Structures are given as structure tokens and as C-alpha cells.
Amino acid sequence: MANVEPLTGRLPVAQQPSFRVAPHNLEAEQALLGAILVNNDAFDRVSDFLRAEHFQETRHGKIYEICASLIRSGKIASTVTVKTFLNEAEWGDVNPAKYLGRLASEATSIINVGDYAHAIYDLAVRRQLIRIGEDIVNTAYDAPVDLTPRTQIEEAERNLYQVAESGRADGGFQSFGNALTIAMDMAAKAFQRDGALSGVSTGLRELDRVMGGLQRSDLLVLAGRPGMGKTSLATNIGFNIAKAYRFETKADGSHEAVNGGIVGFFSLEMSAEQLAARIIAEQSGVASYKIRRGDMTEHDFQHLTDAAREIQTIPFYIDQTGGISIAQLTARARRLKRQRGLDVLIIDYIQLLSGSKSKGDNRVQELTEITTGLKALAKELSVPIIALSQLSRQVEQRDDKRPQLSDLRESGSIEQDADVVIFVYREEYYLKNREPRAGTEEHITWMNEMERAHGRAEVIIGKQRHGPTGTVELQFEAEVTRFSDLASEDNLPVQMD
Template identity: 75%
Template sequence: MPAIDNLPARTRFATATEPDPTFRLAPHNVEAEQALLGAILVNNDAFDRISDFLKAEHFSEELHRRIFDVAAQLIRAGKLASPITLKTFLGEHDLGGVTVPQYLARLAAEATTIINAEDYGRTIHDLALRRDLILIGEDIVNAAYDAPVGNSPREQIEEAERKLYSVAETGRYEGGFQRFSEALTIAVDMAAKAYERDGKLSGIATGFKDLDAKMGGLQASDLVIVAGRPGMGKTALATNIAFNVARNYQFRSKPDGTAETVNGGVVGFFSLEMSAEQLATRIIAEQAAVASYKIRRGDISEPEFHRIVEAAREMQTIPFYIDQSGGLSIAQLAARARRLKRQRGLDVLVIDYLQLLGGSKTRSDSRVQEVTEITTGLKALAKDLNVPVIALSQLSRQVENRDDKRPQLSDLRESGSIEQDADVVLFVFREEYYLNNRQPREGSEEFIAWQADMERAHGKAEIIIGKQRHGPTGTIELAFEAEMTRFANLAPEESLPERY
């Protein structure tokens, strides 16, 4: 039989004289827990200092969790939490010869002062986060060893990111009230930056002057819904805005070495419907002013080819990132967006389109509840990343049943939560699309009136601002070139040459 010293370290048993070097206790601080609980039992005001970030599950000892939970319930009910009032709710526990009333009395006798309560609370909270990180690490290792055949490593990575993000969210305790003067300082800084920025906008310029004038640009943490019926140009508007933002990107280096966006921005584009190649073809067509069907067929002239090459060369240098994965859940999308911001930076996020996202796999609710989860998740993501999120959305068919086809908020498909969670709702409407589909017989009176309507509507699109939390609603007109799927600023009527 081999000697213990000759055995591999991982298979060696610990002896009474040789403790196992691989065994480590999870980080905890029983003394801090006892001191904080004692402070609460002596002076219930100590609870108010830690109640907004500390929970019972943050305590490492089961009895301490129970004491904190019962004390919290009593204090929130307006009652006194003391060793005498608590003992009737805790039952019997084996404390090594010490009864529960005796243990509560000892906690109160060795209590810290109320001044130190918050510091002890943060210590307990931080140690709980460390234990959560250890558990996540163990889960990652175990899942990697025992992964089923159908579970890809990428899915495991996204699940790990989701868990880490959940810990990061629960790990925040900087919430609560702030002085109004702090909010005023932020507001004045925003106004100063708007004054310095091109176009005098508080947000990121879309590249469309009339739209920027109404919205002040794309605002950080806003959820912007771009909605319309098929064929209206939703994707074209989103790609136009995204390209304009990425093309205008300028940054400056901060003292810590990180980059700060000065103008434009880094764009992330989730193309759930089209492939990256299809999306790139559309953007090249827009920027090179060459019809996309000509590019696909190769039916282009030499000047058009040179314009395509120039457009492609410019596109290679701009911070525009495309994810063409289909069937993403809101959790997967959020994980990838956070990863992009961490690795490359992110100033604007675009999703084409909302109805192609999925909710939680475990949910068996209706599609309406699933869309509610998606829109709530997108709004939370916009606030978490502090960037505008532009999500495209389909409209219901009831638009087609009206004489006036202009969309309304009630036409948003599948859920009222889209309207509720959105900060801005933009509808894309092209009257020319509907007029084309109802051409009357040539030579008739209706045909003459139709021609006049077509001339008035040709090459124009309406962007209807149906909702805006921090600005006016209304309608603006843009030029629209259908062959190139390109929007552009519309020249004002007074700037056009006189008509004959």
C-alpha cells in the first residue's frame, strides 16, 4: 500500500494532523452579522439605514436570516423589534447549549452603534455577492463537464452572462433619494453638451433635421419604437438613422484611457429578419444611390460600380456592428448588447424587429404577455446601458380597413405594453404606396384626380410622432427614394424653384 505522501494531491485524504489544503470556507463574517442584528434589536432606526439594499438571504447563517426577516416584518408593520418581541416567532434552535432568548439577549448586549450599521450592512452584502459568484463559477464548471449533446458552449456562455448580470443588478445599492441639486447639475451639463454639439441637440443626431428638431436627437435610455405596415420603409428608416449615427462618430480620449463619444456613436444592429449580407446590400444601395435590385443582378454601370466601391470603403471604417442571429430571446439579446458595449462601446442599439424576439423559454403564457416581457426588457436594457434603443414593430391589419390609412397608437400589434413602455413611438407612412395599389381606369375623371394625388405624394414619406414623453407629437415629411430604399431631408417648399 503506497504511503499517503506518495498519493496525488487531489486523491489524498485529509488527516487529523494535516488539514485538507483544497478545502476553503465561503467568505462570510459572522461577527459583522451579529453586530448588525444587535444594533437593529437595540435601535430599530438602524434598519432604515440598510433596508434598501440588504435582504435576509445575504446573511450566511440560517438563524441570522430568520432573525433579520422577522425583525424586518415587525418594523415594517410599525411594531417594535426587540429580543422580547422576536423570541416568540423564532421557535427552537440548537445553538450549542444556548437558547434563542439567550442568543438574542447576547446580540443586543454586544451590538454595534447605529452609526456603523450601514458599513456592517455593506460588508455582509458584499460577502453575499462573493458567495453568489462562487456558486456561479461552480455551476459553469459543472455544466461544462456534464453538458448534454444539444447544449452548445455559446448557450452556456450566454446563460453564465445572464447569471452574472443578475448578480450585478442585485449588487447595486446606490439607489434611493438624491439631492435635487445633483439632478440640476446633470441637467445643466446635458444642456452644455447640447450647446457644444453639432445641431445643438441634447441627444444623438439622426441625420434628419426636422425629426431632430422635434425630438432633440436620440436620447440616452429611451426606448424608440418605429412602427408601420409592410412596405412602408421601417427597416430603411432604421438603417438610414443607424448609418448616419455611425458615420458621424467622433470621440476623444479621457484621462483614464477610455474613449468618450463626442458626436455620432457606435451602433449595434440586431437583424433578426435579414442576413448581414442583405442588410449590407441595402445600406450600400442607400449610400451609393444605386437600386438594390441592380446590385443583386449585377446590372450596374461603371460610374455606379465606382460609387458602390466608395460606399463600401466608407462602411468599412465606421463603428457599425451587425448581429444576424435569428430566434433570439430578450435575455440573449441583452447579454450580447452588454458584451458589445464592454468590448467595442455602444451608443445606439437597433432591433429589427420586435415581434421576432422571444421571451423566457420557461414561460407558457400568451403572446401578449410575452411581448410585454420583451418591451419591459428592452426598456430596462436601454436604462442599464444608458443608450437609445430603436425597436421596429409591425402594425395590426386593422389599418387596412380604414379610409385614412395613417396609423395610430391603437394599431400597435399584440400588446398595449409597446405603447406603455416606449418613450417615443414613430409611425412610417407613405401615401404613395396605397395610391399605387388603387389606380383607376385611364381617361376617367377618377384617373385625373388620382394623377394629381400621385404627383403630390410622389417621393414623400410621413414620419408621425405618435408619442413622445419629453417633446411634442406631430408629423414631419421626408423624401423617400423607393428604388434605393433611402430617406432624405425634404427641401422646404419656399426653397424650390417656381413651378409653371
């Protein structure tokens, strides 16, 4: 019988087979665990990106997991306390208590713990890449008839994205304690963030007050009839978030947003230049039609160049490809997050996306596939997704043109899949088309109604899983396509008698 090294289960070098061994570093794993057992502060330096599954030796992963549970519950992780939770039957000829003692006795300084953790994590990533590469090769050799190369590429991109995510688990069940820790971290960040919001601020104070900001993993559907300002509101929110972006550097070198965020905008209808023109009009205060015609004074152009200089470096990324599928959008969103980061994703608009060809001509099923895919993407990327949507024409048949959830029913599962449904409504738009004959009593009434509705918009929250529904009034400046908070009495300047 071959002699086996204790703990590792490896054969002596002379008896090892001639295949390549997956990259690993058991010494780094031992040094890291020893440092944690001697000084629990070492755990805090690596816990935000290192997980038990990153250890090559499964028993090392078990020790790390026990240490994590003890430290997070406010207890001390030491050779004595950890030993209690180890099953000696799983260790074979190795005595777990003695092994823990050896780890602690040979531990080096806590100063090096970060280097050990990064080495362990990097080697785990390399092992995952090897597995993905093997899967790609094997699938390409023995691909089923119905598996296209495009589908295989998208699956490979999905797997690579999961590897690229620092400390990302591979799915499956997780303990309630772990979920509770994440929820408490979110509450702590909300307490410290500007405005005390649990989500990303939209830059619109009243909307934030009702919604608590844009929440991670939420699918928000922003709907309205043409001319209501859906794209303008989405663009305003996206730009506000990108402009407010501030970040901190985590232990693994990645950036985490502490205010605002990195925004991805899929503009399936307008070109990137048209979208940029809207943003520059909103920021400079120069009317959009003046920019298009070149009908500007020198003063206007100066405002335009000043605004362009200020906003040219904001993290706002636009994809203007039209007619893409939900699978292509998903792959591009993963790529953006992997390469540049992503905190909020905006899609303008759902009806311009296509589903898989297998759905045939059934548009309702296709839209169901799209909205289900968007919700899954929001959870996978852990970012809020704002998806714009058209409404059915039945809105126009009612006297009260305010949209409601039933107007979405013709669009498959949009209402069911969305965490939040928001409608944009501007009464001024409809009043303009109903002007009575001048000089009549009806015209006077109409003028009073126009004055009341001028420059006002309603954002109707028709559904919100985690909060109240209701209506928020905003100011809308049509010339510069800008939504903003209405001036309240509390914010008006003091008037002198």
C-alpha cells in the same frame, strides 16, 4: 485583548488568520485624499470615474464623498471644512481632525493623483470580481431545481457588465443633487454639440427638431405596415449616427462620443449581407435591384466601390441571428458595449423576439415581457433603443390608412413601455394599388394625387414623453431605400429671372 491598528482595524501580522485578504492599497487611498485636501483641482482629475464605494476603507470613502459634495457645490474641501461633517463616534479611538491633518501633511504632488485613483479603482474592480466569482461557484454548487445553467450565465454576464462600467453605481436611491448634476451636464453637452441637440442626432434635420435627437435610456418604437419603409428608416438613422461618430478620451482611458455614436443592429429578419446591400445602395446612389442583378455600368460600379471604401470602417455592428430571446439579446448587447462600446441599439423587429418559456403560449404576455425587458435594457446601458414593430391589420380596414396608437394595442404593452412611438406612412404605396381605368376623370385625379405623394413619406410621432407629437414629412427614394429631409424653400438655390 489584541492590539488593533488605528483606523484600519487590522490585527497585527502574527495574529492574522490564514485566509487571503481582498486586494487593497490603503496608502494609495490616503495619498489621494491628502492631495485633494491640499489642492481641490485633484478631484476634477478623478471624479468622472472614481466613486466613494471604490475605497476599501469605508471612512476613506466617507471623506471622499464629503469632499465631492463640497467641491461640486462651489465650496473648498479642506481639513477644516471636511471635519465638520465627520461623526467622531464612528471613528473609535482615532481623532478625525488629527487624521485629516496627517493626510494633508503627508500629501504628495497632484501630478500623481491619477495613478493613485486608477490603482484604487482597479483594486475595487478586482474585489468585485472576487465576489462575483464566489457567487458563481456557490450558486453552481447549490443551484435550485428551476435555475438553468443558461440563466446563471446570463446573470453572471449582467454582473460582469456592471463591473466593467466605469464608475457605475450599484443601484438603489441616489440624491436629487447627483441627478441634477447629470441633467446639467447633459444640457451643457447639448449646448456644445452640433445642432444643439440633447440627444444623438438622427441625421434627419426635421426629425431632430421635433425630438431633440435620440435620448439616452429611451425606448423608441418605430412601427408601420409592411412596405412602408420601417427597416429603411431605421437603417438610415443607424448609419447616419455611425458615420458621424467622433469621440474624446476620458481620464480612465475609455472613449465618450461627442458626435454620432457606435451602433448595434439586431437584424432578426434580414441577413447582414442584405442590410449591407441596402446601406451601400443608399450611399452610392446605385439602385438596389441593379446591385442584386449585377446590372451596373462601369460608372455605377465605381460609385459602389468608392462608397464601400468610405464606409467600411464605420462603427456599425450587425447581429443577424434569428429567433433569439430577449435574454440572449440583452446578454449580447451588454457584451457589445463592454467590448466595443455602444451608443444606439436598433432591433428589427420586436415580433421576431421570443420571451422566456415560462410564459407558455400567451403571446400577449410574452410581448409584454419583451418590451419591458427592452425598456430595462435601455436604462441599464444608458443608450436609446429603436425597436421596430409590425402593426395590426385593422389599419387596412380604414379609409385613412395613417396608423395610430390604437393599432399597437394588440401587441401587449408596447404603447405603455415606449417613451416614443413613431409611425412610418407612405400614401404613394396605397395609391399605386388603387389606379382607376386610364382615360377616366378619376384617373386624372389619381395622377394628380400620385404626383403630390410621389417620393414623400410621413413620420408620425404618435407619442413622446418629453416632447410634442405631430408629423414630419421626409423624402423617400425607393430605388436606393433612402430617407432624407425635404428641400425647403430656404434651402433651394437662388433662381434668376
